[in-house]
Amino acid sequence: MEIQPLPRRRGRPPRQGEPRQDTREQLLRAGVASLTEKGFVATGIDEVLRSVGVPKGSFYHYFASKEAFGAELIDRYGAYFAKKLERHLADETLPAHLDRLRAFIADAQAGMARHDYRRGCLIGNLGQETGALPAAYSNRLNAVFADWQARVAACLKRAQANGEIAAQVDCERQAAFFWIGWEGAVLRAKLERRPRPLEIFVEAFFAGLQQR
Amino acid sequence: MEIQPLPRRRGRPPRQGEPRQDTREQLLRAGVASLTEKGFVATGIDEVLRSVGVPKGSFYHYFASKEAFGAELIDRYGAYFAKKLERHLADETLPAHLDRLRAFIADAQAGMARHDYRRGCLIGNLGQETGALPAAYSNRLNAVFADWQARVAACLKRAQANGEIAAQVDCERQAAFFWIGWEGAVLRAKLERRPRPLEIFVEAFFAGLQQR
DNA sequence: TTGATATTAGACCGCTCGTCTATTAAAAAC
């Protein structure tokens, strides 16, 4: 008695009920999950496809190559957090701008907790792999950091204008410091599988903002 | 006319002049270089061997597996920087303990500059790859951080006893903060290929130590 | 009805990776 492994017919499948919602989107989601956990090099296309139950042949219908796939992931991830940042930093229900930044941080922390501290930051992860990545990635990654940093800097400046931060603070520099340290904290939190590094960094960051 | 590619005879080679100084050591050095640049997964054994001019077969004479090779690299790297730390933190020619820490930092910065900001921290690099690494690595990496952190904490406590730091500073916590942020800075410095992130972090770190 | 297009299955190729086996020299044992 042979076990029939559900022999999927080849060719475009008939749409049954759900029109197999956006395979491309699913691939991208699975890609983010894998890249944040293991990085670009360690992530295999096959593996991404398997996790979504999509056959290999489909991949190159949606993406030109693994490199193109990764590039899109970087852009999407950058845009996703830019949006998240903006949502919090423009939250009128919080009068203090620093509290808005804190809200974003809490959101990000919750995100790490939700995945049991197994996933890091896609941008930071790929940053580490620089030496093994397509050359074009570096600029993309730096651009994302520059964008995120600019948004935080703008927030700090508004806080400064609001009297929440002393006038002599260099907001641009502090924003740079924030992302430098935050990425380090995410890295450690992932390695230790717990939120402590995030908490330590955040506490120290805001303490440093106050007195100088 | 065939080009004879210097057909090395198989088997143990006769010792000629130099006894082929410590192949094992060379492999480890090349390993550090590659892992700090590209990480563990992206580093191929073949590539390490080629860079040293050693044939593939030799590798498994010296190391049980790639995993064992990596484990040894982690330990060596951890010990190397522990030693470097101790050397600076016990430097009697510098009266202020904070200056000793600064000396270590300057040393590490010079190291990055020497490699043109292409190499990061081996421990931090592997930390990012956690999801794709042998499970046993995580403990090793955490142990290294714990060791480094303890040394910095001890230094800060001596500085505190010396009146260089206010009494209410939590040295243990600050030491944790230091390594969290430093790793983030190394990551960014590598990505941007310049020392700026290191400088920004160090400045902010010491500023935070002073006033609170 | 016909053709063009979207989406899939899975074979295939070239390459690299980590491991293993066979081979040879040196060193130790007898």
Next chain:
DNA sequence: GTTTTTAATAGACGAGCGGTCTAATATCAA
């Protein structure tokens, strides 16, 4: 001085990878 053991190497090997291709099948527009 012969034999045995160990050190060190060369290269074969199988598995898996990323990427490509052909063939198959459905949908949609003309």
